Amino acid sequence: xxxxxxxxxxxxxxxxxxxxxxxxxxxxxxxxxxHPDDMDVVVQPGIIWADLNTQIESSGxxxxxxxxxxxxxxxxxxxxxxxxxxxxxxxxxxxxxNLTVVLADGRVIKTRRRPRKTSAGYNLTSLxxxxxxxxGIVTEVTxxxxxIPEDSSVAVVPFVSIAEAANAATALIRxxxxxxxxxxxxxxxxxxxxxxxxxGVRKRRWEEKPTLFLRFAGTTQGIQSDISKVxxxxxxxxxxxxxxxxxxxxxxxxxxSKEALFSMVKIRxxxxxxxxxDVAVPISRLAEIIEWSKRECxxxxxxxxxxxxxxxxxxNFHLAMFYNPRNQKQKEAVEKFVxxxxxxxxxxxxxxSGQHGIGIGKKDYLRDELGPETIGLMRELKRTVDPKWIxxxxxxxx
Amino acid sequence: xxxxxxxxxxxxxxxxxxxxxxxxxxxxxxxxxxHPDDMDVVVQPGIIWADLNTQIESSGxxxxxxxxxxxxxxxxxxxxxxxxxxxxxxxxxxxxxNLTVVLADGRVIKTRRRPRKTSAGYNLTSLxxxxxxxxGIVTEVTxxxxxIPEDSSVAVVPFVSIAEAANAATALIRxxxxxxxxxxxxxxxxxxxxxxxxxGVRKRRWEEKPTLFLRFAGTTQGIQSDISKVxxxxxxxxxxxxxxxxxxxxxxxxxxSKEALFSMVKIRxxxxxxxxxDVAVPISRLAEIIEWSKRECxxxxxxxxxxxxxxxxxxNFHLAMFYNPRNQKQKEAVEKFVxxxxxxxxxxxxxxSGQHGIGIGKKDYLRDELGPETIGLMRELKRTVDPKWIxxxxxxxx
Numbered sequence: 001x002x003x004x005x006x007x008x009x010x011x012x013x014x015x016x017x018x019x020x021x022x023x024x025x026x027x028x029x030x031x032x033x034x035h036p037d038d039m040d041v042v043v044q045p046g047i048i049w050a051d052l053n054t055q056i057e058s059s060g061x062x063x064x065x066x067x068x069x070x071x072x073x074x075x076x077x078x079x080x081x082x083x084x085x086x087x088x089x090x091x092x093x094x095x096x097x098n099l100t101v102v103l104a105d106g107r108v109i110k111t112r113r114r115p116r117k118t119s120a121g122y123n124l125t126s127l128x129x130x131x132x133x134x135x136g137i138v139t140e141v142t143x144x145x146x147x148i149p150e151d152s153s154v155a156v157v158p159f160v161s162i163a164e165a166a167n168a169a170t171a172l173i174r175x176x177x178x179x180x181x182x183x184x185x186x187x188x189x190x191x192x193x194x195x196x197x198x199x200g201v202r203k204r205r206w207e208e209k210p211t212l213f214l215r216f217a218g219t220t221q222g223i224q225s226d227i228s229k230v231x232x233x234x235x236x237x238x239x240x241x242x243x244x245x246x247x248x249x250x251x252x253x254x255x256x257s258k259e260a261l262f263s264m265v266k267i268r269x270x271x272x273x274x275x276x277x278d279v280a281v282p283i284s285r286l287a288e289i290i291e292w293s294k295r296e297c298x299x300x301x302x303x304x305x306x307x308x309x310x311x312x313x314x315x316n317f318h319l320a321m322f323y324n325p326r327n328q329k330q331k332e333a334v335e336k337f338v339x340x341x342x343x344x345x346x347x348x349x350x351x352x353s354g355q356h357g358i359g360i361g362k363k364d365y366l367r368d369e370l371g372p373e374t375i376g377l378m379r380e381l382k383r384t385v386d387p388k389w390i391x392x393x394x395x396x397x398x
Numbered sequence: 399x400x401x402x403x404x405x406x407x408x409x410x411x412x413x414x415x416x417x418x419x420x421x422x423x424x425x426x427x428x429x430x431x432x433h434p435d436d437m438d439v440v441v442q443p444g445i446i447w448a449d450l451n452t453q454i455e456s457s458g459x460x461x462x463x464x465x466x467x468x469x470x471x472x473x474x475x476x477x478x479x480x481x482x483x484x485x486x487x488x489x490x491x492x493x494x495x496n497l498t499v500v501l502a503d504g505r506v507i508k509t510r511r512r513p514r515k516t517s518a519g520y521n522l523t524s525l526x527x528x529x530x531x532x533x534g535i536v537t538e539v540t541x542x543x544x545x546i547p548e549d550s551s552v553a554v555v556p557f558v559s560i561a562e563a564a565n566a567a568t569a570l571i572r573x574x575x576x577x578x579x580x581x582x583x584x585x586x587x588x589x590x591x592x593x594x595x596x597x598g599v600r601k602r603r604w605e606e607k608p609t610l611f612l613r614f615a616g617t618t619q620g621i622q623s624d625i626s627k628v629x630x631x632x633x634x635x636x637x638x639x640x641x642x643x644x645x646x647x648x649x650x651x652x653x654x655s656k657e658a659l660f661s662m663v664k665i666r667x668x669x670x671x672x673x674x675x676d677v678a679v680p681i682s683r684l685a686e687i688i689e690w691s692k693r694e695c696x697x698x699x700x701x702x703x704x705x706x707x708x709x710x711x712x713x714n715f716h717l718a719m720f721y722n723p724r725n726q727k728q729k730e731a732v733e734k735f736v737x738x739x740x741x742x743x744x745x746x747x748x749x750x751s752g753q754h755g756i757g758i759g760k761k762d763y764l765r766d767e768l769g770p771e772t773i774g775l776m777r778e779l780k781r782t783v784d785p786k787w788i789x790x791x792x793x794x795x796x
Contacts, residue, residue, distance in 0.1 A: 037568075114748075280515045378519050
């Protein structure tokens with residue numbers, strides 16, 4: 001798959017633009033078949049997930065992945081995307097039933113049929129999901145759908161420090177309470193929301209503190225029960241627990257959480273670039289690496305403006321930084337810091353990419369993460385499927 | 399992986415014993431590392447999942463896959479197993495974080511590291527999960543764990559016909575109520591439970607009707623809410639809705655559901671063989687294929703004793719039949735019927751194996767299911783990883 005509008009594939013989009021075959025997928029944005037009784041839908045890769053969900057909404061079903069609002073299904077497949085809902089619903093690979101893929105030699109394959117479960121042959125679907133376009137061009141995607149929950153709510157919980165917020169997140173993960181989504185944003189991000197959030201978001205004055213956004217979904221009664229349990233878990237942190245007073249306020253709370261990264265994009269000063277990177281670690285190390293990243297990045301004497309946010313439910317977080325690409329020293333400092341952050345993630349047994357993918361920028365680190373044998377096997381698979389190395393060349397590995 | 403004690407891999411175990419390299423994995427049954435704070439565990443493939451869960455129980459965590467009680471983690475990996483809990487928790491592939499695999503040329507690879515989420519390189523883990531031992535020998539498995547739910551309950555709902563039971567199951571799947579597990583058993587199976595169930599199960603006189611077993615898990619209050627919602631959905635079917643009066647009774651209800659298939663094994667008359675097969679279809683066709691299978695199998699004038707059961711939450715069900723291997727006509731009738739059932743599943747857009755795998759018996763049907771291009775790509779991958787075709791030869795495809 002050629003990653004186009006590649007969702008959260010910021011490693012590619014911002015810092016290292018994708019090269020490779022140029023295909024205009026924006027036309028391939030149709031629903032090809034909708035099977036509400038089977039709870040699945042067949043789409044072309046250019047469709048935006050939010051548009052898909054709007055088009056099928058009246059059926060009571062939805063595709064639960066929720067990356068950036070502009071992400072297309074094809075890009076989401078290509079990066080095995082996730083989003084805040086990944087905490088409850090898993091990542092993209094869990095929602096793709098089958099793919100139609102054009103291989104490098106022109107063969108067209110369908111990875112498997114439409115039943116929700118199968119043990120028939122190798123899992124080709126999962127091989128293409130997350131391959132960043134290096135194994136073939138995806139032309140059709142069959143997505144599993146979930147029933148839209150009866151009710152929802154959002155809680156906003158500000159903490160005194162990012163470490164406390166991350167520790168509370170870990171305690172909530174461990175509790176088993178079926179929270180639908182969990183996001184963390186630092187105090188910088190909250191300030192940006194106060195200054196530059198959308199009209200609905202700015203109506204409210206947000207506490208400029210590291211904050212957990214918790215989303216609940218299920219039956220009205222079930223949600224009340226979940227919220228009580230969550231309150232018990234966060235009680236030792238002695239923090240306010242803000243619940244919306246109306247559905248409109250609930251919407252604004254969630255919009256705030258979703259706007260976080262994009263407010264950054266909006267406020268980017270003329271001439272500055274944004275570098276957004278992500279790593280994931282085993283969850284016991286999450287608080288430590290988030291705190292380390294903020295401290296270390298703040299320590300640089302190069303005025304790097306940086307914020308932390310992320311879908312912490314799976315031990316994953318993002319760091320977004322502004323830098324001036326014409327200021328060589330600043331650019332180098334950002335590059336150096338991203339490398340140190342990846343080293344730290346690896347040292348903790350983590351991964352250099354929780355959801356952005358490898359692209360060009362993280363190729364060297366993929367080798368460090370997986371070792372030569374594992375990379376060797378991946379390269380052999382690549383050579384088998386694409387012997388002339390024509391599918392999105394230069395990405396993932398050389 | 400060489401499938402040994404291969405969980406639900408009945409296509410292999412009962413009808414076509416596995417050949418290939420003979421390795422005694424029963425010694426490789428240790429927990430190598432337990433990380434309760436990261437919610438994962440590293441095990442050897444010979445460990446039985448139920449023993450693993452007993453050993454880690456005091457941590458409040460468990461591995462949620464629940465196939466046959468005798469299944470080893472290695473077998474579960476090999477077949478991408480599922481069980482009743484798959485409805486809420488997904489299948490084995492969703493719980494394997496990484497695998498250590500010995501390849502055919504002696505290389506040892508680790509598919510990835512331990513974080514719960516990653517977008518770093520190809521998804522090798524999912525390539526080996528479900529490969530039925532044909533790509534390498536798995537020597538270590540890191541499993542993601544889930545928190546043990548606070549409370550649980552079980553409901554038993556007898557229906558007038560298998561079609562009604564299957565239709566109710568479809569309505570429940572569509573409802574989005576977070577039922578933990580959903581099993582269907584026919585009237586024959588319920589009779590067997592009355593006659594041959596374990597002591598606890600036989601204490602109760604079961605209605606000998608097609609029955610749905612529903613398991614609930616979560617907070618005590620959340621479960622009450624889920625049960626009320628489920629009652630609403632099944633009300634139009636005008637059926638009894640039996641809830642346990644005590645925790646002991648709850649245990650007996652669930653034991654009954656789990657014993658279903660194994661009571662069959664227990665009562666197998668001397669000289670008879672059991673053939674257990676499974677298919678999965680898009681969920682809107684589930685009632686139809688279950689009804690068709692029971693009717694067609696019953697129509698045979700060859701005294702085939704058969705029952706239907708299954709984890710219907712994903713459109714998957716099982717048919718278990720007794721036949722006399724020395725009665726050539728009866729054996730042929732069973733074989734013919736299994737083929738017709740697979741044809742029917744394919745005609746409905748389904749798969750010839752929902753969870754048993756392909757083994758030897760379903761190789762021809764895999765070709766029909768996926769087509770020559772897709773099988774061709776699978777074979778090319780196999781040839782790349784195992785050029786001398788020495789890993790569990792003869793399985794999945796030739």
